[in-house]
Amino acid sequence: xxxYGANDSRLSLLFLDHGLGKRPAKxxxxxALCVTLAGCAIFQGIQVSLLSTEQxxxxxxxxxxxxxxxxxxxxxxxxxAYVREIGQRLASVSPRQDxxxxxxxxxxxxxxxxxxLPGGFMYVxxxxxxxxxxxxxxxxxxxxxxxxxxxxxxxxSMTRQFGYSLIMSIVxxxxxxxxxxxGTELLGATGAMYYSRDNEREADQLGMKFLFETGYKPEAMLxxxxxxxxxxxxxxxxxxxxxFASHPPTEERSQRLQELIEQYPKEVRDxxxxxxxxxxxxxxxxxx
Ligand code: ZN
Numbered sequence: 001x002x003x004y005g006a007n008d009s010r011l012s013l014l015f016l017d018h019g020l021g022k023r024p025a026k027x028x029x030x031x032a033l034c035v036t037l038a039g040c041a042i043f044q045g046i047q048v049s050l051l052s053t054e055q056x057x058x059x060x061x062x063x064x065x066x067x068x069x070x071x072x073x074x075x076x077x078x079x080x081a082y083v084r085e086i087g088q089r090l091a092s093v094s095p096r097q098d099x100x101x102x103x104x105x106x107x108x109x110x111x112x113x114x115x116x117l118p119g120g121f122m123y124v125x126x127x128x129x130x131x132x133x134x135x136x137x138x139x140x141x142x143x144x145x146x147x148x149x150x151x152x153x154x155x156x157s158m159t160r161q162f163g164y165s166l167i168m169s170i171v172x173x174x175x176x177x178x179x180x181x182x183g184t185e186l187l188g189a190t191g192a193m194y195y196s197r198d199n200e201r202e203a204d205q206l207g208m209k210f211l212f213e214t215g216y217k218p219e220a221m222l223x224x225x226x227x228x229x230x231x232x233x234x235x236x237x238x239x240x241x242x243x244f245a246s247h248p249p250t251e252e253r254s255q256r257l258q259e260l261i262e263q264y265p266k267e268v269r270d271x272x273x274x275x276x277x278x279x280x281x282x283x284x285x286x287x288x
Pocket of ligand 1: 144195
């Protein structure tokens with residue numbers, strides 16, 4: 001369990017301000033407050049989101065505008081549409097439907113990365129797409145990122161990474177410099193979104209569920225990680241890929257992905273496609 005030293009007093013104040021007078025079950029109080037207030041973390045043993053959905057969307061909108069200012073979107077409507085359709089299929093099985101998921105491709109052949117912002121704004125880099133071999137692998141990465149949104153992981157990770165006050169100043173539109181700073185940190189050479197181990201485990205588990213339910217072979221989630229590790233070795237083996245900053249390819253993670261795969265019936269998995277040919281035609285042949 002994580003606690004937030006710097007924010008604890010502020011959290012207590014928020015809860016005191018709004019929690020006095022009524023005494024329903026503890027969990028109900030916590031969850032109800034989180035709908036309207038920022039700043040919930042570990043409270044009375046229950047882990048909850050640090051941002052309301054509205055705040056998350058506001059933050060995501062601001063940061064996505066900054067991302068699109070700092071990066072070039074790929075100028076290819078077919079590939080953008082292809083990635084968007086894969087994303088929408090995956091997002092349609094997400095239990096979280098109070099955000100509008102969007103999917104865009106950034107043209108940066110050397111950046112092997114993909115990330116989702118709070119509020120469901122996702123970006124995939126052409127550098128990642130080039131090292132993948134089939135549609136299921138791309139869907140695997142995207143499913144994992146959708147799961148971070150569905151699991152409401154951003155409030156916790158971004159507040160921990162950038163600080164509560166910076167995040168709130170962006171949500172409130174108070175400080176354009178804070179937004180630029182966050183954008184630069186997020187998109188820099190070592191930039192990434194840092195999630196907790198628990199959040200990563202949940203994103204793998206939930207992401208694989210989305211992948212399987214959308215009809216892809218769940219093994220793709222493991223093969224993509226191995227492929228990225230190979231690519232990293234090819235580049236010198238220093239875990240230099242941005243995607244590894246937040247998602248290290250550990251032995252434990254491989255083991256766990258394998259265990260997750262085996263939870264799905266083999267006879268169904270064996271029938272589910274990876275769409276290698278379609279991916280080659282729509283993406284690899286075009287990006288060359
Ligand atoms: Zn992740």
